[in-house]
Amino acid sequence: MIIEPNRLTAGSLREECGIFGIYNHPEAAVITYLGLYSIQHRGQESAGIVTSDGERLHQHRAMGEVREVFPEEIIAELKGNIAIGHVRYSTTGTSILANAQPIKADSLHGSMAVAHNGNLLNALYLREELEQAGAIFHSTSDSEVILHLISHSRKEDTLEAFIDALSRLKGAFSLVACTEDTLIAARDPYGFRPLCIGRLDGTVVVASESCVFDIVGGSFERDVEPGEVLVMNRRGMESVKPFPEKPHSLCVFEYIYFSSPASVVDGKSVYEVRKRLGSILAKDFPADADMVVPVPDSSNVAALGYAQGSGIPFEFGLIRSHYIGRTFIEPVQRIRDFGSKLKYNAVPRILSGKRVVVVDDSIVRGTTSGKIINMLRRAGAEEVHLRISSPIITHPCFYGIDTPTREELIGSSSSVEEIARYTGADSLAYQSMSGLREAVGEGAEAHCYACFCGEYPLEIPPDVGKEALEGIFRRSKMF
Numbered sequence: 001m002i003i004e005p006n007r008l009t010a011g012s013l014r015e016e017c018g019i020f021g022i023y024n025h026p027e028a029a030v031i032t033y034l035g036l037y038s039i040q041h042r043g044q045e046s047a048g049i050v051t052s053d054g055e056r057l058h059q060h061r062a063m064g065e066v067r068e069v070f071p072e073e074i075i076a077e078l079k080g081n082i083a084i085g086h087v088r089y090s091t092t093g094t095s096i097l098a099n100a101q102p103i104k105a106d107s108l109h110g111s112m113a114v115a116h117n118g119n120l121l122n123a124l125y126l127r128e129e130l131e132q133a134g135a136i137f138h139s140t141s142d143s144e145v146i147l148h149l150i151s152h153s154r155k156e157d158t159l160e161a162f163i164d165a166l167s168r169l170k171g172a173f174s175l176v177a178c179t180e181d182t183l184i185a186a187r188d189p190y191g192f193r194p195l196c197i198g199r200l201d202g203t204v205v206v207a208s209e210s211c212v213f214d215i216v217g218g219s220f221e222r223d224v225e226p227g228e229v230l231v232m233n234r235r236g237m238e239s240v241k242p243f244p245e246k247p248h249s250l251c252v253f254e255y256i257y258f259s260s261p262a263s264v265v266d267g268k269s270v271y272e273v274r275k276r277l278g279s280i281l282a283k284d285f286p287a288d289a290d291m292v293v294p295v296p297d298s299s300n301v302a303a304l305g306y307a308q309g310s311g312i313p314f315e316f317g318l319i320r321s322h323y324i325g326r327t328f329i330e331p332v333q334r335i336r337d338f339g340s341k342l343k344y345n346a347v348p349r350i351l352s353g354k355r356v357v358v359v360d361d362s363i364v365r366g367t368t369s370g371k372i373i374n375m376l377r378r379a380g381a382e383e384v385h386l387r388i389s390s391p392i393i394t395h396p397c398f399y400g401i402d403t404p405t406r407e408e409l410i411g412s413s414s415s416v417e418e419i420a421r422y423t424g425a426d427s428l429a430y431q432s433m434s435g436l437r438e439a440v441g442e443g444a445e446a447h448c449y450a451c452f453c454g455e456y457p458l459e460i461p462p463d464v465g466k467e468a469l470e471g472i473f474r475r476s477k478m479f
């Protein structure tokens with residue numbers, strides 16, 4: 001039986017997807033490969049690239065990480081100087097090759113491909129409407145809906161058809177698309193998911209995160225604004241804002257967990273926000289301890305902030321393995337325990353006899369925290385004080401982050417004391433909402449905090465629960 005570690009360790013939130021696009025570069029496929037490599041943390045289930053040589057589109061996508069999916073000979077076949085790419089962790093649709101992106105189709109507007117990061121609240125409604133109009137879907141991914149909407153648009157001009165399609169979407173979308181001669185990038189009017197542009201060798205690069213420029217070279221220019229559509233073709237780059245203005249609502253979890261600390265998202269350094277989360281936590285919820293230990297890697301910077309804020313020494317008491325492949329063979333039973341053990345090693349020489357503050361970025365079901373605390377105790381830690389750099393997660397996300405249902409979120413039904421008992425921590429404290437806003441700093445109100453408070457910036461239709469989404473996809477022709 002082949003199983004996937006990220007399913008085994010599903011006690012944490014999962015990144016959604018990462019996208020990349022480049023216009024008019026002689027090595028478009030290679031640069032896109034490197035760009036995807038640098039945002040691999042946003043999704044490891046599948047990867048894909050579509051290029052255009054000016055006459056036709058070339059596509060390759062497969063299950064697995066970027067380095068597995070794109071050997072040199074495949075990259076060599078992806079000809080052309082326009083490219084878009086995608087790394088995926090599924091939030092809707094199942095984990096199958098048909099759902100890997102970019103998704104490509106031929107239509108009245110010519111060949112077109114789309115790579116999408118986010119989650120569409122009305123995808124199921126649109127899908128049923130399109131199926132009634134004769135559309136045949138090849139995947140269960142809501143991103144395919146976008147392609148069908150474009151091809152069903154009555155607008156003759158490709159850009160107008162594209163905008164016509166996007167104006168029907170409700171939900172979170174940052175996306176890149178290409179035709180034979182054009183690259184398009186767009187961000188939904190709320191700006192839930194990040195998207196930025198930069199320059200490389202005089203050409204335009206679009207990416208989920210600015211950290212790509214460390215790998216591919218070039219320079220970060222600016223964030224794509226919420227509601228902005230950018231079109232790059234031989235006439236140059238054009239920016240339009242065709243949608244009604246909405247309150248900006250960047251996912252605050254981009255700072256807490258999803259984005260690389262090397263990135264700047266909507267003008268803020270992820271590293272700096274994350275470090276402030278730790279130092280505010282130390283000020284508000286001190287602990288009498290000998291060392292501060294992060295749950296690596298996503299909590300490293302917050303733990304550093306806690307250590308510096310409290311004056312308690314920072315130690316890597318847990319080491320994360322970076323060499324676990326995407327899949328492995330199940331050994332025996334207790335699969336979930338095995339997954340956690342593979343991911344972390346405790347360091348007894350560091351931990352033995354010590355009072356430890358362990359800093360993590362979030363608690364979802366509570367199972368992972370319990371295993372980590374157990375691991376620290378087995379390595380000799382005398383006391384374990386758990387500090388969480390985000391507030392209590394009480395509500396699921398409908399904008400592209402894979403969270404369990406409300407009932408499965410331990411924070412929705414248990415008190416902090418009950419969660420401390422469940423995880424085995426000697427003490428437990430979460431970031432306060434005011435602490436989170438203080439760490440985000442200027443413009444803190446222009447973010448989504450819905451999973452902590454239930455105030456969704458874009459109304460969730462009553463029939464759009466996780467089960468409803470999955471139910472309709474199960475009913476679809478794919479199954």
Ligand code: SF4
Pocket residue numbers: 192250251252253254396397398399400401448449450451452
């Ligand atoms: S609900 Fe939570 S995870 Fe989802 S977009 Fe809002 S802040 Fe981000």
